[in-house]
Amino acid sequence: MAIRNRFSEMHGEISEWRREIHQNPELMFDVFRTSDFVANKLEEFGCDEIVRGIGRTGVVGIINGRVNSSGKTIGMRADMDALPIEEDTSVPYTSKTPGVMHACGHDGHTAMLLGAAKYFAETRNFNGRIAVIFQPAEEGGGGGKEMVDDGMMERFGISEVYGMHNVPTMEVGDFAIRSGPFFAAADTFHIKVEGKGGHAAQPDIAVDTTLIASHIVIALQTIAARNIDPVKTVVVSVTSFETDTKASNVIPQNVLLKGTVRTMDKDVKDAVYDKIHEISEGIAKSFGGMATVEYEHGYPVTENHEQETEFAVRAAQKISNGVDDNHPIVMGAEDFSYMLNARPGAFILIGNGDTAPLHHPQYDFNDEVIPAGCSWWVEMAEQRLPAA
Numbered sequence: 001m002a003i004r005n006r007f008s009e010m011h012g013e014i015s016e017w018r019r020e021i022h023q024n025p026e027l028m029f030d031v032f033r034t035s036d037f038v039a040n041k042l043e044e045f046g047c048d049e050i051v052r053g054i055g056r057t058g059v060v061g062i063i064n065g066r067v068n069s070s071g072k073t074i075g076m077r078a079d080m081d082a083l084p085i086e087e088d089t090s091v092p093y094t095s096k097t098p099g100v101m102h103a104c105g106h107d108g109h110t111a112m113l114l115g116a117a118k119y120f121a122e123t124r125n126f127n128g129r130i131a132v133i134f135q136p137a138e139e140g141g142g143g144g145k146e147m148v149d150d151g152m153m154e155r156f157g158i159s160e161v162y163g164m165h166n167v168p169t170m171e172v173g174d175f176a177i178r179s180g181p182f183f184a185a186a187d188t189f190h191i192k193v194e195g196k197g198g199h200a201a202q203p204d205i206a207v208d209t210t211l212i213a214s215h216i217v218i219a220l221q222t223i224a225a226r227n228i229d230p231v232k233t234v235v236v237s238v239t240s241f242e243t244d245t246k247a248s249n250v251i252p253q254n255v256l257l258k259g260t261v262r263t264m265d266k267d268v269k270d271a272v273y274d275k276i277h278e279i280s281e282g283i284a285k286s287f288g289g290m291a292t293v294e295y296e297h298g299y300p301v302t303e304n305h306e307q308e309t310e311f312a313v314r315a316a317q318k319i320s321n322g323v324d325d326n327h328p329i330v331m332g333a334e335d336f337s338y339m340l341n342a343r344p345g346a347f348i349l350i351g352n353g354d355t356a357p358l359h360h361p362q363y364d365f366n367d368e369v370i371p372a373g374c375s376w377w378v379e380m381a382e383q384r385l386p387a388a
Contacts, residue, residue, distance in 0.1 A: 002319055004378055006119055007371040014374070015367040017041070018111035019093035022365070025082030025100045025107075028141040029056045034080045034110070038134045041114050045121040047132075051155075055147030059134040060156060061117060065126040066387060072128040074384050075153075075161035076377055077339060078113035079106045079138035088361035104358050105166040108365030108373075110134060112164070115370065116377035126385035131156045137335075142299070144335035148342045160308060161345035162380055163336040166369060168358060170351030173372035174322030177348045178329070179309040183302035184233070184262040185269060186333030187295065191216060191280050195289040197245075197253035206251040207288045210243060213255040215283050216291065217241070220259075223275045228268055235262040235331050236272060262331045264301055302337040308346040315379035316348065319372055332358075350376070 007014070017037075024033050035057050042050045042061040049062035062073075087094050087101035095101040102108075117132045133152070137143030152158070170176065193213045198206030217238045224234050240258035261276075263269040277293050284291035304312075309325075316323045327349065336347050350373050356362040 002375070003371040004119070004375045007115060007374045010115055010118070011371055014111050014115040014370050017114055018107050018365065018367060018370070021107040021110055022102050023093050023096050025095050025097055025102050027084060027100060028081055028137045028139065029143065031057050031080045031136045035059050035134070035136070038080070038110065038114065042117060042132070045118045047117065047121060054150050054152050055136060055143050057136045058143065058147050060152065061132045062156060063117065063120045063130045063132070064124065065128050065385060066124045067127050068129060070128040070385055072159050072385060073131050073157045074128065074381060075131045075133055075156070075158040075339070075343070075345070076113060076116070076380070077133040077135055077161060077163045077336060078109040079135050079143070080110050081106060081137055081139050081141070081143070083139055083359060085359070085361050089364055091364055101361070102365065103360060103363045104139065105352065105363070105365040106138065108166060108369065109164060112370055112373035113377065115374040119374065119378055120381065125387050126381050127387050128385040130381055131158055142335050142338070145338040148338050153342050158343055160384065161339045161343045162308070162312065163339070163345070163347045164373060164376065165334070165347070165349055166352040166365060167349045168352045168355045168363070170349065171322055172351050172353040172366060172368050173320050174324070174351040175316035175320055175348055175376070176324040176327035177304065177309055177312055177316070177346060178325070178327045179304050179306045181264050181301050181303050181329060182347060183334045183337065184264055184329070184331045185301045186298040187261040187269070188298055189259055189261065189276055189296070190294040191257040192292045193255040193257065193284055193289060194292070195253065198251045200249045200251055203251060208251050209255040209289060210252065212284050212287045212289045212291070213241060213257055215287070216257065216280050219279045219283060220276065223272055223279070227275050228271060232268050233264045233329060233331070234268050234272060262333065264329060299333040299335045300337045300341065302334045302347055303340060304346040305340065305344040308344050311383060312346040312348050312380065315376055315383055318379050319375050322351070348376070
């Protein structure tokens with residue numbers, strides 16, 4: 001791998017930043033300590049402009065090149081928030097906050113972009129401006145949308161925007177990307193099942209909500225299996241089954257089901273929406289109960305722009321021999337989609353090696369990824385804003 005020598009020198013320093021963030025994880029928009037850490041580092045590096053409070057708790061740093069005759073500003077985004085998971089690792093820098101950990105590698109994403117920002121401020125070997133974007137609330141809060149809605153793109157004159165995410169099991173320093181739809185749209189649903197509670201020994205005079213809800217859970221799996229074109233991609237998952245009683249001898253009055261829908265296509269998305277209502281309401285009625293569906297449209301499809309994907313691939317090929325430019329679609333979701341809807345750009349994956357999966361209590365970002373990740377940011381800047 002053609003890693004920039006400066007990042008081999010800075011590797012230990014950037015790793016320490018990453019571990020400091022890892023020890024102090026924060027959720028959603030409440031990334032106050034992390035935002036402070038980022039802003040203080042950007043000031044230390046000598047960034048030309050540092051703006052806080054974009055998208056509530058986001059931070060944007062502006063670094064000017066040696067010249068700015070191009071008039072272009074390239075945006076580079078990292079996410080800062082953690083997850084509500086209890087960490088189960090033995091690392092010396094384990095989370096200090098009970099029930100919260102960096103289980104998705106956002107600590108690594110933030111540290112790598114900080115490393116690149118320090119390099120940019122030192123060298124300024126580009127023609128234009130770099131906007132380093134540190135985003136809150138990727139994990140379900142839509143922080144990317146908040147930053148876009150706050151006028152970030154217009155305020156800083158961002159013409160292109162790029163993002164990066166680590167992937168466990170992929171070789172350290174390898175890259176993967178695809179043009180067009182890449183990550184899925186993510187919607188959520190809540191289905192409230194109402195019946196008639198009663199004694200578990202007298203089900204004949206009750207309307208059993210657990211039975212109704214169980215039939216709904218099973219029937220929802222037929223949406224993907226029997227209602228959607230087999231060549232289309234869709235996931236419908238029920239992830240929570242809650243009753244309003246903990247007793248073993250009570251038929252509950254109410255059951256609440258929660259779940260997620262992942263799609264890559266608007267027509268499929270609309271069909272799933274209709275079928276969830278039809279199945280839930282129809283089954284409940286057939287058993288003498290009632291079902292109410294609340295459906296929330298979440299992150300849209302993350303769709304890479306063709307030309308910008310080519311730029312991202314070209315930069316990755318300067319760093320690694322392992323570049324997959326036609327990676328399969330990913331059914332996870334990313335709110336970087338809002339930034340790609342606002343400006344041309346691309347989202348790339350980088351290998352995290354043989355680690356626990358994302359969102360797992362034993363996951364830890366692999367610090368060996370740092371030099372390759374930082375180098376990719378620099379290649380992107382110098383490619384898109386050549387100084388000569």
